[in-house]
Amino acid sequence: MPPKSKGAGDKNLKSKSPAEFFQDNKGIAGFENAGKSLYTTLREFIENSLDSAESIGVLPDVDIAVEEVTLSQYEDLIGLKAHVRKDSALYADIETDKEKQKRLKEEAKAAAKAAKGGKGDAGGGGRKGGAKSFFRITVKDNGKGMAHDDIPNMLGRVLSGTKYGVRQTRGKFGLGSKMALIWSKQTTGLPIKITSAQPKSKFTSRYVLDINMEKNEPNVHSAEKTPNDSAWHGAELSVIIEGNWTTYRNKVLSYLRQLAIVTPYAQFHFRYESAGGDARQNVDATFRRRTEVMPAPPTTTKHHPSAAKENQLLIKDLLSQTREKTLQAFLNKEFTCISKEYAGRLVAELGKGFEPGMSPKEVSDTQGTRIQQLLCDARFADPDGACLSPAGEYNLRLGIMKELAPDWIASYVGPALASQGHPLIVEACVSLGGKDVKSGFNVFRFANRIPLLFEAGSDVVTRCVQRLNWGSYKIDKNNDKIGVFVSIVSTKIPFKGTSKEYIGDDNTEIAEAVDRAIRGCATQLKGKIVRAQAAKERKARKKVLTRYIPDVANAIAIMISASAEAAEPPSKRCKWGPGAPSNGGKLWQVDPVFEGKLLEQVRNGDVQRSTIERKLSDFVERMDSEQALEHSMQNKEGLSETMHLVPTGPVHKFAPTVHHPTCAFRLLDTLCAGGFLPRGDLK
Numbered sequence: 001m002p003p004k005s006k007g008a009g010d011k012n013l014k015s016k017s018p019a020e021f022f023q024d025n026k027g028i029a030g031f032e033n034a035g036k037s038l039y040t041t042l043r044e045f046i047e048n049s050l051d052s053a054e055s056i057g058v059l060p061d062v063d064i065a066v067e068e069v070t071l072s073q074y075e076d077l078i079g080l081k082a083h084v085r086k087d088s089a090l091y092a093d094i095e096t097d098k099e100k101q102k103r104l105k106e107e108a109k110a111a112a113k114a115a116k117g118g119k120g121d122a123g124g125g126g127r128k129g130g131a132k133s134f135f136r137i138t139v140k141d142n143g144k145g146m147a148h149d150d151i152p153n154m155l156g157r158v159l160s161g162t163k164y165g166v167r168q169t170r171g172k173f174g175l176g177s178k179m180a181l182i183w184s185k186q187t188t189g190l191p192i193k194i195t196s197a198q199p200k201s202k203f204t205s206r207y208v209l210d211i212n213m214e215k216n217e218p219n220v221h222s223a224e225k226t227p228n229d230s231a232w233h234g235a236e237l238s239v240i241i242e243g244n245w246t247t248y249r250n251k252v253l254s255y256l257r258q259l260a261i262v263t264p265y266a267q268f269h270f271r272y273e274s275a276g277g278d279a280r281q282n283v284d285a286t287f288r289r290r291t292e293v294m295p296a297p298p299t300t301t302k303h304h305p306s307a308a309k310e311n312q313l314l315i316k317d318l319l320s321q322t323r324e325k326t327l328q329a330f331l332n333k334e335f336t337c338i339s340k341e342y343a344g345r346l347v348a349e350l351g352k353g354f355e356p357g358m359s360p361k362e363v364s365d366t367q368g369t370r371i372q373q374l375l376c377d378a379r380f381a382d383p384d385g386a387c388l389s390p391a392g393e394y395n396l397r398l399g400i401m402k403e404l405a406p407d408w409i410a411s412y413v414g415p416a417l418a419s420q421g422h423p424l425i426v427e428a429c430v431s432l433g434g435k436d437v438k439s440g441f442n443v444f445r446f447a448n449r450i451p452l453l454f455e456a457g458s459d460v461v462t463r464c465v466q467r468l469n470w471g472s473y474k475i476d477k478n479n480d481k482i483g484v485f486v487s488i489v490s491t492k493i494p495f496k497g498t499s500k501e502y503i504g505d506d507n508t509e510i511a512e513a514v515d516r517a518i519r520g521c522a523t524q525l526k527g528k529i530v531r532a533q534a535a536k537e538r539k540a541r542k543k544v545l546t547r548y549i550p551d552v553a554n555a556i557a558i559m560i561s562a563s564a565e566a567a568e569p570p571s572k573r574c575k576w577g578p579g580a581p582s583n584g585g586k587l588w589q590v591d592p593v594f595e596g597k598l599l600e601q602v603r604n605g606d607v608q609r610s611t612i613e614r615k616l617s618d619f620v621e622r623m624d625s626e627q628a629l630e631h632s633m634q635n636k637e638g639l640s641e642t643m644h645l646v647p648t649g650p651v652h653k654f655a656p657t658v659h660h661p662t663c664a665f666r667l668l669d670t671l672c673a674g675g676f677l678p679r680g681d682l683k
């Protein structure tokens with residue numbers, strides 16, 4: 001019998017459901033104020049849409065709408081009878097024109113400050129005096145949709161989702177869309193509307209639901225199935241929330257722009273409609289799909305053995321869940337990078353009490369701790385990263401070229417490494433020049449192909465950029481327009497916090513990998529810069545020499561014509577003083593047979609002024625090409641360029657063939673149209 005409790009329990013003892021916890025701590029999930037919540041809601045919905053379409057190998061098509069809802073529309077929605085105000089000045093939400101001007105000015109100032117890299121809050125707290133702005137946010141995709149019966153749990157229960165495995169996905173926590181719902185419930189009291197159909201489904205599911213916060217349970221208002229006559233598949237989520245568009249407008253648009261860079265195979269259509277009917281405030285932007293090449297989808301993988309260092313309970317969990325019959329098979333099958341033979345060596349190393357053939361179920365808690373100890377200490381190969389789906393150099397370059405049109409671009413993909421027991425790949429591009437790019441650093445960060453816009457100052461990428469000695473790569477960090485793009489993909493991105501804003505600089509493996517990737521790009525650019533400078537100098541030298549050719553040709557023609565007439569070679573007629581002693585005091589050493597022949601040709605009219613001019617031009621041209629070749633041979637750095645080839649088929653159209661003396665190219669029409677090569681540049 002348990003001992004009887006002495007005295008009464010603490011009457012303050014309470015427990016909270018996950019929904020209540022996140023309701024109280026919205027900031028840690030990116031819902032700290034009205035403006036940020038509008039931004040995060042969009043982000044969570046869009047990222048779910050991309051995950052969903054990619055999971056079935058469909059090129060994503062995402063429609064995004066933000067519609068301002070007026071107070072009276074909102075009152076209608078919540079069933080309040082529209083009240084005609086008699087004394088407007090009584091109401092806190094009535095702004096005078098002067099107040100409105102002042103607010104817009106302050107909000108614009110705060111947004112500009114935030115855009116310059118200031119901290120998260122762009123003053124998005126909503127209007128002063130209690131007046132609020134409401135927005136209907138709707139995101140529709142062409143993904144895999146959700147099973148009818150799963151919808152309430154997927155979207156009405158905090159910490160539920162389908163992305164918990166060891167797999168690269170944009171979502172991870174099972175939280176994002178529920179946070180949007182909690183925010184909507186708190187600020188407008190309105191539920192979420194979901195329309196969804198799975199591929200080949202004969203019906204479309206339509207739900208209206210919210211969350212029972214206390215029980216962390218879905219609260220379904222209505223659920224129905226309607227015929228899916230158009231064979232549509234995907235999901236459409238719609239919520240009405242309090243928000244602030246003015247201060248987060250730029251953030252939303254730069255998020256979409258960056259998403260278009262890292263996801264050029266997706267098409268986004270964004271629409272903002274203001275309630276006032278002022279068309280100038282509306283936005284209608286389409287970020288077109290620029291390639292149909294989608295990275296191979298990520299696959300689910302097993303834990304890397306080094307995950308044992310991070311999670312003390314991992315071995316025990318895996319031992320209790322495994323279907324393997326022997327300890328050796330358990331180590332071989334439940335982890336990556338442990339071959340059957342290596343598993344045998346590990347079991348032998350575990351020592352007394354362990355047998356390769358023993359059942360994992362027989363392993364005691366103490367033995368489990370011993371296995372964990374050994375996995376922490378033993379040496380394992382890095383994972384091969386095949387389960388990951390990086391954006392790819394081709395896609396990154398394509399996105400950057402289209403969005404920024406830089407003068408130069410270099411890319412680098414690092415090998416996969418194990419970070420906290422998870423495979424991780426760092427890819428980077430560094431660009432120079434371009435449109436709408438400011439001088440200095442323009443850092444773009446992506447994690448699992450999500451653009452990260454906040455907390456840039458603390459992020460590992462920003463820190464690496466600041467630490468690098470750019471001057472040694474011939475890049476002027478103050479005056480050059482430098483674009484640094486770093487994309488990190490992993491089965492678990494070590495974000496700081498649940499709002500997925502930044503990756504800390506304290507993880508040395510990641511910091512080193514990011515540093516290596518940026519250096520790799522900078523080295524390629526250095527090669528290009530050095531070559532370009534040499535080419536510029538050569539061009540200048542050639543220009544000077546070419547300018548003097550007519551005068552020099554003229555002078556020589558006069559001299560040799562006079563010699564021809566006098567039947568005396570120029571070397572004899574020269575009055576220019578002594579030359580080098582090694583040359584017998586003459587200015588130059590000329591083959592007398594050659595001189596004789598030359599004078600003969602001059603007399604015959606075979607050598608004229610134009611002949612000399614042509615010869616001199618040919619010589620300058622040859623010298624220039626030889627110098628270019630010599631320079632290339634001496635500076636091999638950055639000489640090679642990676643080409644990204646895609647298999648072609650009947651669907652591809654080609655631009656006119658480009659001929660070169662040694663080969664001919666047929667370029668895809670889409671490359672020209674996509675901005676790789678302006679058509680006029682094909683020569």
Ligand SMILES: Nc1ncnc2c1ncn2[C@@H]1O[C@H](COP(=O)(O)OP(=O)(O)OP(=O)(O)O)[C@@H](O)[C@H]1O
Binds near residue numbers: 163177
């Ligand atoms: N547009 C969608 N299409 C298909 N399934 C979706 C869609 N949106 C959400 N889901 C499903 O609902 C689940 C919960 O989504 P939610 O946004 O709450 O969390 P998550 O995406 O799993 O993780 P995170 O909190 O890190 O974003 C997802 O795991 C997914 O299975």
